[in-house]
Amino acid sequence: xxxxxxxxxxxxxxxxxxxxxxxxxxxxxxxxxxxxxxxxxxxxxxxxxxxxxxxxxxxxxxxxxxxxxxxxxxxxxxxxxxxxxxxxxxxxxxxxxxxxxxxxxxxxxxxxxxxxxxxxxxxxxxxxxxxxxxxxxxxxxxxxxxxxxxxxxxxxxxxxxxxxxxxxxxxxxxxxxxxxxxxxxxxxxxxxxxxxxxxxxxxxxxxxxxxxxx
Amino acid sequence: xxxxxxxxxxxxxxxxxxxxxxxxxxxxxxxxxxxxxxxxxxxxxxxxxxxxxxxxxxxxxxxxxxxxxxxxxxxxxxxxxxxxxxxxxxxxxxxxxxxxxxxxxxxxxxxxxxxxxxxxxxxxxxxxxxxxxxxxxxxxxxxxxxxxxxxxxxxxxxxxxxxxxxxxxxxxxxxxxxxxxxxxxxxxxxxxxxxxxxxxxxxxxxxxxxxxxxxx
Numbered sequence: 001x002x003x004x005x006x007x008x009x010x011x012x013x014x015x016x017x018x019x020x021x022x023x024x025x026x027x028x029x030x031x032x033x034x035x036x037x038x039x040x041x042x043x044x045x046x047x048x049x050x051x052x053x054x055x056x057x058x059x060x061x062x063x064x065x066x067x068x069x070x071x072x073x074x075x076x077x078x079x080x081x082x083x084x085x086x087x088x089x090x091x092x093x094x095x096x097x098x099x100x101x102x103x104x105x106x107x108x109x110x111x112x113x114x115x116x117x118x119x120x121x122x123x124x125x126x127x128x129x130x131x132x133x134x135x136x137x138x139x140x141x142x143x144x145x146x147x148x149x150x151x152x153x154x155x156x157x158x159x160x161x162x163x164x165x166x167x168x169x170x171x172x173x174x175x176x177x178x179x180x181x182x183x184x185x186x187x188x189x190x191x192x193x194x195x196x197x198x199x200x201x202x203x204x205x206x207x208x209x210x211x212x213x214x
Numbered sequence: 215x216x217x218x219x220x221x222x223x224x225x226x227x228x229x230x231x232x233x234x235x236x237x238x239x240x241x242x243x244x245x246x247x248x249x250x251x252x253x254x255x256x257x258x259x260x261x262x263x264x265x266x267x268x269x270x271x272x273x274x275x276x277x278x279x280x281x282x283x284x285x286x287x288x289x290x291x292x293x294x295x296x297x298x299x300x301x302x303x304x305x306x307x308x309x310x311x312x313x314x315x316x317x318x319x320x321x322x323x324x325x326x327x328x329x330x331x332x333x334x335x336x337x338x339x340x341x342x343x344x345x346x347x348x349x350x351x352x353x354x355x356x357x358x359x360x361x362x363x364x365x366x367x368x369x370x371x372x373x374x375x376x377x378x379x380x381x382x383x384x385x386x387x388x389x390x391x392x393x394x395x396x397x398x399x400x401x402x403x404x405x406x407x408x409x410x411x412x413x414x415x416x417x418x419x420x421x422x423x424x425x426x427x428x429x430x
Contacts, residue, residue, distance in 0.1 A: 007235045007251065007252050008235070008236050009233075009234045009235060009236060010229040010234050010235075010236045011234060012236075013227075013236050015224060015227060015229070015236065016229075017227075017228070017229020017230070017231060017234065017236070018229075018231070019231040020231070020357070020360060020417075021413070021414070021417035022228050022229060022230075022231055022257060022414055022417070023223050023417070024223060024224040024225075024227040024228065024229050024236070025221055025223055025224065026221055026222070026224070028221070029221040033220070033221070033223060034223065034353075034417055034420070034421055035353055035356075035357060035417060035420075036353060036354070036357065037357075090381070094384075095380060095381070095384075097380075098377055098380045098381055101377055102377065132252075132253075133252075133253070136232070136233065136253045143364075146364075147364060147367060147370060148370055148373075150323065150367055150370050150374075151370055151373055151374045151377060152374075153316070153320065153374075154304075154320070154324070154367075154370060154371045154374030154375070154378075155374045155377045155378045155381070156307070156308075157304050157305060157307045157308065157320050157374075158288070158299075158304045158307075158374060158375060158378040159378050159381065159382065160307045160308070161299045161303045161304040161306070161307035162288055162290050162297060162299050162304070162378070162382070162388075163290060163297070163382065163386070164297050165290070165292055165295045165296075165297055166295060168292060168293065168295050169292065169385075173307060173308050173313060173316075175313075177308065177313065177316060178308075178312060178313055178315070178316050181316055181319065181320075188364060192364070196232045196233065196253075197232070197233055197234040199233070200233045200234060200235075200252065200253070201234075
C-alpha cells in the first residue's frame with residue numbers, strides 16, 4: 001500500500017494473516033473467526049504436497065503423450081493421433097497457426113509448468129539467482145496459466161460430439177484425453193499447494209542478517 | 215466470564231495473503247485499489263454500487279447458462295448429413311467406459327461450477343446489498359465459491375471452441391446455433407462478474423455474522 005516504509009511481515013509483527021479473507025489475528029490463533037480457514041504462519045507441509053501432486057501429474061503426463069488423443073474414422077480409414085502427432089498433422093495440412101496453439105497449450109505450457117513448480121519448490125530451500133519479485137511473478141503466471149491447458153480436452157470434447165456423421169465420418173476421444181485431464185488437474189493442485197509466502201522469507205532473513213546487497 | 219477469552223482480530227492491519235507483508239489498513243475509495251507494495255497482489259478494490267451490479271450480472275448469467283445449455287450450439291453439415299449438438303452434448307462426449315468420469319468433470323467445469331458459483335454469489339450478496347443480516351451459512355457459501363474459483367472454466371471452453379472450429383471448417387460446413395451466441399455473451403459476463411467482485415469487501419460485510427452464528 002504505502003511505498004516508502006520498509007516491509008514488515010506478519011511473522012515479524014507477531015500476528016498471522018488469514019490467507020483467504022486477509023483478516024489479521026494474534027499469533028497462536030488457530031482458526032480465522034471471520035471465514036473459518038485454518039491459520040498457519042507458514043504451511044510446513046506445503047512442499048510435501050507440492051511434490052506429491054507434481055509427481056502424480058508427471059506420471060499422468062507420460063501416457064497422455066503415448067496413447068492417441070483422437071481417433072478419426074472416415075469412410076475407409078481410421079486414424080489415431082497422439083497430441084504431438086495431431087499437431088504435426090495439422091501443421092502439414094495448412095493450419096500451422098492452430099497447430100501452434102495446440103502445441104503451446106498441450107506441450108509447452110504443461111512442461112513449462114512442471115519445470116516452474118519444481119524450480120520454485122527448490123528455490124525456497126536454497127538461494128536463487130532470480131529476485132523475489134521475479135519468482136513471485138513466475139508463481140502467479142503458473143497459477144494463472146495452469147487452467148488453460150484444459151483447452152485441448154475441450155477441443156476433443158467439441159470435435160468428438162460434433163463430428164458424428166454416422167458412416168461418413170466420426171471423431172472419438174482416445175484414452176490420452178483422460179490422462180491429460182488428470183495431469184492438468186494434478187499440476188493445478190500442485191501449484192495451489194505452494195505457499196508463496198515462503199518465496200519472501202529469504203528476504204526477511206537477509207534483512208535480519210543485515211547482509212549487503214550486491 | 216471464562217478464563218480463556220477468544221482471540222481478538224486486529225482490524226487495523228491487513229496482511230498480504232501471497233507474501234505475508236503487513237500494512238496498516240487504509241480503505242481505498244471507490245474505484246481505487248490497495249495493492250501490496252512487495253508482490254503487487256490486489257488486496258482491496260471497492261467499486262461503488264458493485265453489489266447491485268454483480269447481482270444484475272449474476273441473474274443474467276443464470277438465465278444464459280440454462281438457455282445456452284439446452285439450445286443447439288453448433289451444427290455440422292457434410293454432404294447432406296448433419297449433426298447438431300448442445301453444450302451438454304459436447305461436455306458429455308466422453309461417454310464410453312472409464313472416460314465417463316471425464317465427461318462428468320467436463321460438464322462440471324464448463325456448466326455446473328460456473329452456475330453454482332453465481333448462485334452462491336447471489337445467496338451471499340442479496341442480503342448484504344439489501345442491508346439485511348447475511349443469510350444463514352453465508353460464510354460457508356462464499357468459502358465454497360472461492361474454493362471453486364480456479365475450477366470454473368467457461369472462458370477456456372470458449373477458446374477451445376475457436377480452436378475446434380478452425381480445425382474442422384475446411385472439412386465441413388459449421389453453423390452457429392442460438393446457444394453459441396448466448397455462450398459468447400455468457401463468457402464475457404462470467405469473467406466480468408468475477409473480476410468486479412472485491413473479496414475483501416464481501417468478507418468484511420459478512421463480519422457482522424460472527425455474533426449470531428456460533429463459531430465452528
